[in-house]
């Protein structure tokens with residue numbers, strides 16, 4: 001131990017045998033910044049729509065009246081200013097750098113707001129990039145912010161690691177697309193967050209489907225999603241599924257992201273608020289379509305929904321909500337409004353499955369037995385969805401077609 005030791009282990013980086021707490025590598029924000037929540041938006045690999053989801057999350061929270069900002073930590077591929085139609089440059093003083101404010105009042109900082117030309121490449125080594133991101137935290141005068149979203153570089157490399165170590169990240173949202181390979185890479189991002197002890201607020205699946213404008217059929221260009229299973233394996237929530245929407249791509253290109261509408265956008269905000277305020281990371285509501293105490297074979301015409309409120313691994317509250325009646329598209333919305341995160345049933349129609357997923361609700365089909373036992377299996381990670389969709393003519397209109 002050093003003779004001048006004042007026992008402040010957190011701020012001392014000496015190799016010391018008597019260390020009581022680890023060295024805290026967190027950087028202090030600028031004195032002119034009061035930031036309540038820092039949410040990182042990460043992806044296992046590039047191009048899955050991480051910047052888009054970051055922008056939509058900020059737009060959603062800003063519309064709800066929160067003071068919102070985006071720190072673009074994707075230094076080599078910055079796309080936030082373009083999505084918001086910002087072409088001006090950030091100004092600074094001796095005191096620090098001022099973020100640029102978007103049309104609707106979202107504060108932004110990105111390397112593109114500091115470079116002379118948007119198209120200048122950033123050909124820097126990792127430590128310099130990581131240093132720039134730290135400066136966006138320490139030298140930018142953010143003012144009062146309720147939610148600061150950090151658009152992280154893709155992957156689990158040096159820069160995301162530095163961001164996690166030096167910024168006080170309250171939680172992360174992981175963005176992915178439905179391919180199997182991407183799921184595997186997402187798992188790495190989840191593990192990294194676990195190792196860094198940063199809560200994962202949930203997963204967002206982007207580009208899940210495409211609605212054909214001529215035949216109105218839903219297509220799944222990347223195949224069926226495996227995210228439900230991944231989410232369950234790690235006790236995570238699927239916050240939202242976003243379609244491939246050419247209007248959204250056009251809005252990004254035209255700098256009009258703040259004009260995008262869409263229910264899934266609102267859902268992101270709802271889920272984030274809920275994850276943040278009430279349930280914590282692992283709390284959830286599981287609805288079981290039931291006849292008496294048993295799981296119903298026919299979702300749409302079940303007698304009731306048993307709704308189990310849970311924390312990490314046990315039921316903390318249970319209620320029975322009578323089935324308010326089956327009309328196409330109604331029940332997924334009804335259960336979504338009850339705050340349900342998971343629906344369990346014996347059989348369910350394909351249309352209902354899609355609507356639940358659109359509402360960010362995980363679907364488990366093929367379940368049989370006592371509702372309470374089925375929920376217990378689910379919480380132990382032992383309840384597998386058969387994924388079976390009810391096509392039988394005899395069930396027409398009863399399984400949520």
Ligand SMILES: Nc1ncnc2c1ncn2[C@@H]1O[C@H](COP(=O)(O)OP(=O)(O)OP(=O)(O)O)[C@@H](O)[C@H]1O
Pocket residue numbers: 043045046047048049050051052053074077079153154206207242243244245246248249250252253
């Ligand atoms: N759901 C969607 N519908 C239509 N276009 C989309 C959708 N999601 C993303 N895009 C488009 O795909 C492109 C890549 O998206 P984005 O920049 O958000 O990905 P990213 O994961 O941040 O990429 P990178 O990691 O390289 O920064 C953008 O042009 C964006 O407009």
